[in-house]
Amino acid sequence: MKGNIDQTFVISMQMKATGKWVVLGLKQNRIDAEQEGQRMLSKMPIFRSYKVEQAEYSSQNSHVITSEAIGITPKEVRNKLKLQTNIQFIDVREANEIKKDQIPGSLLIEVKDIPHKLDELERDKEYIVYCTAGYRSPYVCKFLMEKGYKAFDLKGGLLAWKGAGFVTPVIEGALHVWNKLKK
Structure with a gap:
């Protein structure tokens, strides 16, 4: 509806x-x-x-919950993944930016498309939003929070995630990354 x-x-x-x-x-x-x-x-x-x-x-819900995006580090995400199963990554980079590195299982929704995809997001999930370096994702995270979603901004974006050793090329598959995160 x-x-x-x-x-x-x-x-x-x-x-x-x-x-x-x-x-x-x-x-x-x-x-x-x-x-x-x-x-x-x-x-x-x-x-x-x-x-x-x-x-x-x-x-469906346009009330403001908070005025600031909540940042989360790759290490904090790793710990959160060990305790929760209702987490979904959202990659807000543009299609031409997505080459071989990404967080497996991420929803790929460009920044400009977020307002049009709200009805497709589940309210009972927590979203970890990221871009390449963390410049765009705070805007999307804040926007989602204002719309009533529980969202966190991955501090430093995909570069920080890679720097923490968590990203592998997509061709290696999600299993390798998830096994590394669960350790």
Whole structure:
């Protein structure tokens, strides 16, 4: 059953080197989105420009739970996986970024698609959200929390996960990674 139609604003940044657009994050209103785009443009010389686009999505629960994303380290995730079975990873990188390294079993949902996929997420699960280096995932994590989901941001993203020795190439399969995590 679909809920009310809500809106959010998607912030995209254009890379100087390649000219490609990368989705940075989500905000609840245009002013905040514009300010965040301007802030990132001024602080990160790798970006050429930014754009803000409005997206509408269906939501059953739009109350705000918290205002900050909760970060979790790879080691804390490992410990959590030993105790819980209701954890789901969400990889918010863009399709062209996903090469051979990923956390097996992750849902692959690009940042820009998150508002449209809320109805597909289960409310009784805990979500560990990650991107490459942890710049985009806090926005998605915060957004999910505001929509009533229990979400944690993987601090440092996939780079931190790999640095902790937890990621193997996808071709090696999920069994190797999960066995390593359970130790």
